[in-house]
Amino acid sequence: MIRYALITHDFRVPCAAEEGLFCGRLGGLETLDTVMSLGQKGDKWSFLSAPPYTLWYDFLSGRPNRAVSAGLMTIETTNESGLVRLKEKGGYLSVSAQDAVDVVEGDPERFGDRSMFRLIPWEDFTKLWAVARQTWSLGPDGEKATIDEWKSSFRSLKFGSLWVDFDQFCEAIMKQPAPHELLFMAERNVYRAALYRPGVLYVVFGDKVLQEFRTSLESLMNPGFYTGEILVATNLLSEQIESAMPPSMRDQCRIITMSAFDYPDYISTRQTLFSSGVLDDYAPLLYMDGDIAVNAPIEPNLLRGALERMSSAQLENFNGDFRHSQSNGAVLYSKDPYNLGRTEAGFNTGVFLVPNVKAQRHLLDPAFLTNLIYTDMHGRGSIPFHEQSVMNYALRKIDAFDATLINSVTDVGGDPNSPIVKEYGSMAPERARGFVHFWCYGGANRSLPMGNYTRQIRHYRRRKGL
Amino acid sequence: MTSALLTYDLRVLCMEHGKLIARALDTLADLTHVVSLQWYNGGWNLVTHTPERWWYDINAGCFDRCVPEARIEVEGDLFDAGICRLTGLDGYFHAQLSGAITPFGAMAHRRECRFRLLDGDDVRALWHVMKERWVLGDHQRLAQACSGESTIWEIHFGRLVVEFKDFLIAARERQRLSQQALLVMAERSIHRAVPYKPVVFYSLTQAEQLAELALSLRSLVECGRYQGNVCIASAMPAQRVEAFIPAELKGRYRLVRLSMGGERDKAMPLLASLVSGMFDDYAPVVCLKSSVLVTRPIDKTLRRFAQGGSSLGAPVEHVFEGDDVPQANKHGAFLGAALPEGHKIRYGFTMSVVVLPSTRQQKIFLEEALRSAVSYLGKPRHPAYAEYEAGIFHYVAAVLGAFDPALLTQRDCNLNDPAMPGQVDGTFLCCEEWLDSHRTALMRSHLESLPRTVS
Numbered sequence: 001m002i003r004y005a006l007i008t009h010d011f012r013v014p015c016a017a018e019e020g021l022f023c024g025r026l027g028g029l030e031t032l033d034t035v036m037s038l039g040q041k042g043d044k045w046s047f048l049s050a051p052p053y054t055l056w057y058d059f060l061s062g063r064p065n066r067a068v069s070a071g072l073m074t075i076e077t078t079n080e081s082g083l084v085r086l087k088e089k090g091g092y093l094s095v096s097a098q099d100a101v102d103v104v105e106g107d108p109e110r111f112g113d114r115s116m117f118r119l120i121p122w123e124d125f126t127k128l129w130a131v132a133r134q135t136w137s138l139g140p141d142g143e144k145a146t147i148d149e150w151k152s153s154f155r156s157l158k159f160g161s162l163w164v165d166f167d168q169f170c171e172a173i174m175k176q177p178a179p180h181e182l183l184f185m186a187e188r189n190v191y192r193a194a195l196y197r198p199g200v201l202y203v204v205f206g207d208k209v210l211q212e213f214r215t216s217l218e219s220l221m222n223p224g225f226y227t228g229e230i231l232v233a234t235n236l237l238s239e240q241i242e243s244a245m246p247p248s249m250r251d252q253c254r255i256i257t258m259s260a261f262d263y264p265d266y267i268s269t270r271q272t273l274f275s276s277g278v279l280d281d282y283a284p285l286l287y288m289d290g291d292i293a294v295n296a297p298i299e300p301n302l303l304r305g306a307l308e309r310m311s312s313a314q315l316e317n318f319n320g321d322f323r324h325s326q327s328n329g330a331v332l333y334s335k336d337p338y339n340l341g342r343t344e345a346g347f348n349t350g351v352f353l354v355p356n357v358k359a360q361r362h363l364l365d366p367a368f369l370t371n372l373i374y375t376d377m378h379g380r381g382s383i384p385f386h387e388q389s390v391m392n393y394a395l396r397k398i399d400a401f402d403a404t405l406i407n408s409v410t411d412v413g414g415d416p417n418s419p420i421v422k423e424y425g426s427m428a429p430e431r432a433r434g435f436v437h438f439w440c441y442g443g444a445n446r447s448l449p450m451g452n453y454t455r456q457i458r459h460y461r462r463r464k465g466l
Numbered sequence: 467m468t469s470a471l472l473t474y475d476l477r478v479l480c481m482e483h484g485k486l487i488a489r490a491l492d493t494l495a496d497l498t499h500v501v502s503l504q505w506y507n508g509g510w511n512l513v514t515h516t517p518e519r520w521w522y523d524i525n526a527g528c529f530d531r532c533v534p535e536a537r538i539e540v541e542g543d544l545f546d547a548g549i550c551r552l553t554g555l556d557g558y559f560h561a562q563l564s565g566a567i568t569p570f571g572a573m574a575h576r577r578e579c580r581f582r583l584l585d586g587d588d589v590r591a592l593w594h595v596m597k598e599r600w601v602l603g604d605h606q607r608l609a610q611a612c613s614g615e616s617t618i619w620e621i622h623f624g625r626l627v628v629e630f631k632d633f634l635i636a637a638r639e640r641q642r643l644s645q646q647a648l649l650v651m652a653e654r655s656i657h658r659a660v661p662y663k664p665v666v667f668y669s670l671t672q673a674e675q676l677a678e679l680a681l682s683l684r685s686l687v688e689c690g691r692y693q694g695n696v697c698i699a700s701a702m703p704a705q706r707v708e709a710f711i712p713a714e715l716k717g718r719y720r721l722v723r724l725s726m727g728g729e730r731d732k733a734m735p736l737l738a739s740l741v742s743g744m745f746d747d748y749a750p751v752v753c754l755k756s757s758v759l760v761t762r763p764i765d766k767t768l769r770r771f772a773q774g775g776s777s778l779g780a781p782v783e784h785v786f787e788g789d790d791v792p793q794a795n796k797h798g799a800f801l802g803a804a805l806p807e808g809h810k811i812r813y814g815f816t817m818s819v820v821v822l823p824s825t826r827q828q829k830i831f832l833e834e835a836l837r838s839a840v841s842y843l844g845k846p847r848h849p850a851y852a853e854y855e856a857g858i859f860h861y862v863a864a865v866l867g868a869f870d871p872a873l874l875t876q877r878d879c880n881l882n883d884p885a886m887p888g889q890v891d892g893t894f895l896c897c898e899e900w901l902d903s904h905r906t907a908l909m910r911s912h913l914e915s916l917p918r919t920v921s
């Protein structure tokens with residue numbers, strides 16, 4: 001049976017409730033169970049419940065569960081393409097000021113748009129519902145966008161700062177290149193939007209890194225102002241992790257318990273997690289080592305990250321070409337040399353961004369399998385800087401890496417007199433753009449310089465009124 | 467899922483709390499935790515599809531290790547016989563009775579070390595068949611693939627012992643053709659089994675029926691020894707109806723709120739529910755009026771109903787032979803003239819007991835009935851509200867040839883029987899035609915006189 005969904009003049013959908021038909025907000029619907037679709041009943045039309053059940057709506061009792069439902073409608077076209085009127089025996093269907101759907105008598109013209117509806121096929125509607133429930137990053141600048149249901153109508157949609165023709169938007173939804181991506185025309189220009197559902201991942205194995213983890217989280221809270229989900233992969237008790245978290249962040253946290261018995265386990269869990277699918281919901285997913293301090297609001301970087309097409313991390317220019325750097329995959333490359341045609345610095349996976357884990361999994365899986373096979377063949381301690389090396393070797397070989405974003409917003413921190421730290425600007429607050437990786441610190445406890453730096457950044461931002 | 471592994475005693479390898487464990491197929495609520503054997507260039511390993519993908523670590527015996535160590539050797543001709551043995555670092559994997567799977571020692575000769583590798587779709591087909599109960603053959607014996615006695619070489623299905631491959635072919639074909647029945651080869655002959663998950667459905671149109679419902683349900687439980695589910699549709703609040711349901715049915719009944727605001731609704735108490743799809747998982751569906759008593763154990767009768775195919779059954783009141791045509795509206799008289807040429811209403815039946823072997827198989831009948839009902843109700847005058855649904859059923863059954871008079875015979879029903887209490891011989895005693903004022907009292911006295919079978 002062909003089913004259509006209805007969109008009202010103010011971008012709502014007719015739903016059935018105890019009191020009769022009312023108009024619900026699309027993005028606010030948890031399920032489509034109450035949404036009324038339009039189906040053919042004999043030679044006329046009537047409302048019926050959402051698939052898979054076939055329960056016809058009864059206009060007399062105002063319920064979809066009447067034994068013999070009454071109310072057959074005919075569809076009348078209007079002068080505007082795609083907009084129709086629904087004529088019932090007693091008159092035309094119209095949306096009242098209280099958002100109820102009533103049958104009104106007389107000339108429907110006097111009710112204007114309220115008596116008109118847009119019909120869209122049920123499959124298109126379910127996709128529109130999925131888009132309306134999600135947040136998007138709108139290119140090219142990474143503007144945070146949702147469908148503004150208060151301003152949208154059955155003629156055009158307000159998507160972020162753009163007005164999009166309804167038909168064009170529906171067409172774009174049907175032609176989505178992937179579920180996480182929208183390409184559409186608006187105001188005579190082409191736009192791309194990517195799904196935005198961010199997650200920040202930490203890996204915390206052993207209690208020695210808890211202090212660094214706490215300091216990193218504090219920087220994520222301020223000046224990062226991050227409000228999304230935080231994932232912590234750990235072999236510690238959840239109480240230990242929670243005690244290390246600022247209380248206000250505990251609700252944002254999701255703990256993934258993993259087993260770790262030796263050194264490769266401790267430093268190589270990301271690939272397993274990426275490949276497992278447990279992180280599939282996130283777009284983008286940002287992995288951070290515990291010695292990363294966030295030095296600027298993180299959302300703009302995450303929004304830009306969602307629009308990326310490949311994974312991103314910071315380059316280690318000081319180490320030269322990755323093919324000769326022990327920490328960036330030289331061992332694996334020596335076993336399987338390939339021609340890249342250019343010199344490339346190896347990347348550091350301390351800050352590692354995956355634009356959309358589900359969409360990138362087919363590219364991350366080979367890295368995971370490489371790790372598995374190589375470890376199996378040569379022993380568990382055979383790869384220096386285990387995971388980072390494998391990532392460098394595998395992602396470069398399959399051309400699935402682009403350093404541009406993370407490289408442009410990440411500095412190296414630690415001892416201010418270190419040449420490498422100086423090369424990256426000596427942690428000057430005025431150049432804070434995203435992240436500082438405190439690996440260039442000789443002391444045992446990196447949380448001390450991280451904490452001092454974070455306080456310095458907060459002070460600077462206060463002084464500048466940021 | 468790519469390929470799953472069954473242990474020698476037909477348990478399937480699963481991940482539970484991060485560990486590898488064997489679970490009986492019929493005890494699984496779904497197949498999300500079943501692990502499969504996967505080739506990954508370096509060797510074989512077990513991996514989950516929960517839909518998360520976790521690899522098995524043969525050292526730690528867990529699925530949540532950061533860098534899993536994964537190399538399992540497979541011995542045997544996987545793609546022909548399908549039986550194999552798995553070896554890890556410490557010897558052959560074997561399935562313990564507790565469900566634990568451990569690689570240990572040289573026990574290669576033992577059957578505990580044998581596994582059968584199955585394609586994911588085959589596992590799903592097998593799982594569906596093993597979860598269900600079946601009615602097998604002409605004698606309506608109840609059958610279930612017994613996970614306690616079956617192995618990966620032969621399946622104990624009721625009284626039959628079926629070769630595993632034959633059983634798998636049957637399950638696979640059933641899945642492929644989306645059909646209800648299972649056709650299985652065993653002992654050199656073919657056997658037909660149909661799923662058995664009965665439901666008894668009552669649709670109440672008025673509050674006065676509640677007292678009768680209580681008696682009918684008591685008879686169903688006490689005399690019928692009914693073990694299946696019950697569904698009651700009405701416009702009354704759930705709490706009110708629940709007060710009339712015997713405690714024995716706790717956990718086995720479902721109440722459906724059905725709006726019955728007008729005479730039209732009361733004239734069609736069954737159709738909307740039957741066509742909605744809510745009984746699609748049941749077989750058979752028996753619609754009883756509240757004025758029907760069940761007089762004897764019902765299970766065997768229900769099994770026969772389940773085998774009814776795509777026909778509708780109801781107690782026949784009148785056979786119209788030759789030029790004889792229905793005169794009563796309850797037999798479709800008001801629709802008789804509308805019948806297409808060449809079709810005739812041959813049987814006048816009562817709606818006190820209506821049997822549908824499966825609503826899924828009767829979809830065409832039900833949807834056509836709804837269409838006809840709506841189309842006819844659209845006319846300005848409808849002469850026979852009271853017998854409306856019955857008339858529509860007669861009409862559509864005649865057009866589609868969907869009524870089987872043998873499904874519910876006179877032996878099954880006492881129609882308006884003048885029999886005194888204690889002298890009833892049908893399985894169903896229909897009391898609808900008795901005087902309203904006396905009906906409940908008479909039903910009660912009949913119920914008291916009916917024999918109770920010790921369960």
